[in-house]
Ligand code: FAD
């Protein structure tokens with residue numbers, strides 16, 4: 001049977017769910033499939049001891065796009081959580097991102113922005129040319145002291161290679177502020193969907209046929225014949241059976257514990273920037289939602305090399321991988337009825353709002 005559906009959507013993450021919702025609202029017939037046993041992709045949350053657990057890592061919604069903020073608010077109410085992580089290095093606590101609180105913690109004589117600027121300006125002189133790698137970028141941004149305490153260890157654990165071999169753009173995302181403000185993001189809107197991301201995606205997919213535990217590649221030809229348009233949100237190289245080679249990814253491993261205490265670390269996100277521990281972050285999920293449950297749930301996040309069978313979390317956007325992704329993108333344009341969208345299919349380091357924006361702006 002051909003063209004049973006107008007749209008077959010491979011992947012029930014935010015890209016797939018946004019397209020599905022738009023197409024359904026426009027009166028199109030839609031089938032969503034996902035190989036996992038749940039919807040919501042990497043923003044999936046699951047309740048444990050009355051707390052919503054971010055199963056694939058901490059997700060904080062933040063955006064500057066008015067239309068995206070308006071759109072997500074149709075499917076969830078957002079709380080007023082503001083991400084203000086702390087860093088622990090050598091047993092001492094620092095505020096993140098880099099702001100006046102951090103500078104006062106680093107240098108005893110810092111009280112005013114002028115005091116902080118003096119230290120940072122002096123240290124920044126170390127790099128007199130345009131930064132060529134992450135280490136140079138970090139030093140030219142905040143100086144060597146902060147680089148060594150708050151950036152180097154975290155970044156090398158996260159990416160599995162020296163900062164001197166990493167691209168500058170990774171660190172450009174982090175704000176540097178000469179005000180006492182611990183908000184991690186500069187965006188106008190921020191929050192966590194009340195009741196969890198899964199509930200939000202469930203609302204987006206309301207009235208739409210969804211088949212879980214269903215891998216597109218197990219019956220690719222059959223699925224392709226089922227619909228006029230295919231929206232593919234899985235890995236770009238996998239669609240083409242890796243015929244040009246494999247794209248590189250970083251993976252993560254999570255270890256979650258339920259604790260019989262009310263408040264374990266006093267903060268939703270604590271980053272560990274030292275090489276004395278293998279994890280990069282410890283998440284205490286209840287603090288994302290101001291949950292007052294008598295127990296708590298924490299998750300250790302360990303960066304890991306990607307191996308066949310593990311999850312693909314981060315793209316590794318270096319020259320080699322970007323060139324390979326471009327070659328696959330050229331092949332993708334030759335697939336007339338397939339749209340490749342989202343983090344895995346575009347091989348882009350997207351935030352949630354970028355993914356939704358892309359899906360909202362696509363002409364269906
Ligand atoms: P995904 O959520 O990965 O969805 C793709 C779906 O396709 C998956 O469900 C997968 O199972 C399915 N699929 C793949 N292949 C097949 C197949 N062959 N057949 C069927 N189904 C298939 N962004 C923020 O804005 N704020 C944050 O705080 C934030 N924190 C993050 C923390 C971590 C640790 C990570 C890794 C990312 C974070 N992000 C954050 C980014 C965010 O997760 C992504 O932007 C977003 O989830 C991408 O949505 P997507 O639909 O493109 O992909």
Ligand code: UDP
Pocket residue numbers: 087096150151152154155158170171173174271273
């Ligand atoms: N980073 C750091 N120290 C920290 C937190 C982040 O050096 O305590 C750097 C690190 O290089 C990381 C980048 O900032 O790869 C982006 O981190 P963020 O947590 O913002 O991104 P995510 O991992 O959530 O995509």
